[in-house]
Amino acid sequence: MADDRAERIAEFIRPLRVEPGRKVHLADDFDPGYKAGIRKKKEGVELLRTGVELLADYQRRLAAQDTYGVLVCLQALDAGGKDGTIRHVMSGVNPQGVQVSSFKVPSTEELDHDYLWRYACRLPGRGEIGIFNRSHYEEVLVVRVHPENLDRQRLPDSARGPDVWDRRYREINDWEHYLTDNGFRIVKLFLNLSKEEQRIRFLKRIDVPERNWKFSPADVRERARWDDYQRAFSQMLSATSTKWAPWYVVPADHKWFARVCAAAVLAHTLIEINPQYPRVSDETRRGLAEVRRELEREAPKGAALDPYAASVSKGESGNRKPRRRAP
Template identity: 85%
Template sequence: MGDEKVERDQRAERIAEFIEPLRIEPGTRVRLAKDFDPGYKAGISKKKDGVELLRTGVELLADYQRRLAAQDTYGVLLCLQALDAAGKDGTIRHVMSGVNPQGVRVSSFKVPSDEELGHDFLWRYTRELPRRGEIGIFNRSHYEEVLVVRVHPENLLRQKLPDAARGPDVWERRYREINDWERHLSDNGFRIVKLFLNLSKEEQRSRFLKRIDVPERNWKFSSADIRERAHWDDYQRAFSQMLSETSTPWAPWYVVPADRKWFARVCAAAVLAHTLIDIDPRYPHVGAAARRELAEAERELKAEKKKHR
């Protein structure tokens, strides 16, 4: 048991060291283009080494997810934010490939419906939160409300806000409200993992061209992607301020280099594993009375087998 604990502690320390350069220290002023390299790969020179690391991470997640579900005390919310073609869907598919799908729920958020616009801006996200024992994934998240809505302020008009709520302080107020909401969730046993997949403009261009050139990928391309690309600089500023204002001790942001899909997936698995290791969920303890019931059930089942011989 002692050796197992030492190994677990060493593994946790290695993962913590690996993801530390990705973490945004609360209170840091982020300049995305200058502070983070989308091509960073932590000294891993070969893709096959990264694939092996991902396989190990997936196995680790599967183990901890079973414990999380059995303990039924904590929940985990994974928020993925990125520009188009950064690899959100692939990250979810690969990182969560080994877990029990019954314990994972993925929610994607499109243009809000009339019903959703009739409520406060966090309402539709609150409805999709994971239960205790679950891992919930937001493929895009409540941060759209300070990203897309900020880059396209006409969307703010559609949210039926009173005039006073659309003043110049609206973004600072939303940052505060998001931080308070996440603090509330954290205080109640829901851990929040926030990943920004940081893609370079050139790599996005390359991936868009592949979607156009390869017939099997045509369905993934939309002319809207090109229109959004025209707002690249606006999004970079919005992302930088979002990361600066909403990386908190209870819900820090991690900026994941996304120019290499395999490395982005390794990083995502590592951050999620770090969170689960920190929770350290345990299988429920079986008391003496329950053990007696198990022993009695075992005797009955064995006797049943003998009777049918």
Template identity: 80%
Template sequence: MADTSARRIAEFIEPLRVKPGSKVDLAEDFDPRYKAHLTKPEGVELLKAGVALLAEYQARLAAQDTYGVLLCLQALDAGGKDGTIRHVMSGVNPQGVKVSSFKVPSAEELDHDYLWRYARRLPARGDIAIFNRSHYEEVLVVRVHPQVLDRQRLPGAPHGKALWKRRYREINDWERYLTDNGFKVVKVFLNLSKEEQRARFLKRIDLPEKNWKFSAADVRERRHWDDYQKAFSEMLSATSTTWAPWYVVPADRKWFARICAAAVLAHTLMEIDPQYPTVGAEVREELLAARRELEREAPEGAPADPYEADHPGTGPGRSPQ
């Protein structure tokens, strides 16, 4: 059953994967309205199943305590990053998930290399970390707004294409280092159309309870749409690798984007296939001795082991899992 689920998920997300070494043109290669012939009601049920699957694998990931997972979410404003995080991670243990959002770098952060502030938020083994925007801002916003680069005070660094080529290489090497050390990197770009962004901005203006989510700066940033499309396309082309591939998720339909994000994360966890630790014979004997002592403390008329009474087969003769 697990093999069947893994295969179906892999087939579902394959059209979203950016093939390493390919040249991406967002406008030509990925449709923000794509929904894989699903209806919204079908999508709601699929998301429920996906969330349950994530909860199971997250518990195993935490128990094994060997791998960590980093999920990078990138999108333009109103792309749905917050909603994706809220819905996809709704069923997991919050103790094992940490979300980091990256805004304008502080003076302290600017006094370090550009990856420093991201490295500080990496997951521990057994945990999932989510970057709401990520180190890819350093080849996106910084590229579209060169004045931001000036604040980084790079000593004699090249500008233009040479700089971005170097940063792509540095980011790829960093992610390879992380994966070599047991930290899986999964990257999702929520691909929103220009018209859908316009509609979402207007909704944020029209609904008083959403006014707080809108800023006039959002419209100013929208004026750079074409520049961002070019930056995204080149970034996806240069940094989708075999060890840390990009997935371009159609984001015009929020329900479908959430299914895709859940499937990509589930696929990563299923590839890891974490297992609950087993105990050795000596520890097993200690557990059985403790069990016998607790059974002797049972009140009169109560089952010696209430759980075993309700679940036959979990007693001392059960084979260790």
């Protein structure tokens, strides 16, 4: 059953995966309105619920095993749905095992370090899931579309040549390879939004007073650079989708479907890791048995010696009566 489930998830996300070495042209290769043949939102909601339950199970195992960490990189244009994806996909997991980091304009301290420093400082630990709401890929997206940001990084002349972007692609690939070699899996999701859907979402943010705070005139200025961003995204996907950290282009025009896809990709990664609860030694088991007997002796008169074991036993064998302490 587990193998069947894993295969179904792998098949579902296969069209979203950017094969390493593939030359990507977003407008031609990926449809923001794709729904994988799912016609009704209700079906998608059920799929998302299943995905969230699966993630909750595997996240508990990941934390207990404490060997692997998972980093989720979310990239999208404004109104792409990053916040909603995080909120819905991670709704069932233990918040103690998840950390979300958002990256805005770099601070003076951050600009005094190399461009990957601030991202390295926020990496998840073993047993944790870390989410970058925007990520180190901003350094080859926003910085590329707005080269004045490169000036603010005060790079030496030798690091500012025409090959700066190819070099950064290589450095990012090498950094991610280093992380995966050390037990940190990287999930990279690009939420692919159409220009028309972005326009509609911007208008909604203006029309609904409770959403006014989410809109900024800067969003419209960035929208004017749509074609520049599409080229930057296409080049990024082409250069940095690797065997150890592939990109998944998530159709984002339908929010519910984007969330289903994000949950499926993350679940696929955790299934591949297959974390297990630690096994205790025979000596530890003998110690637990002794503690169990001691706790059972403390049961009040007439009470079940072990209520949990009694409920499990009753569930497995129908009307079997639990062991109780003599009155």
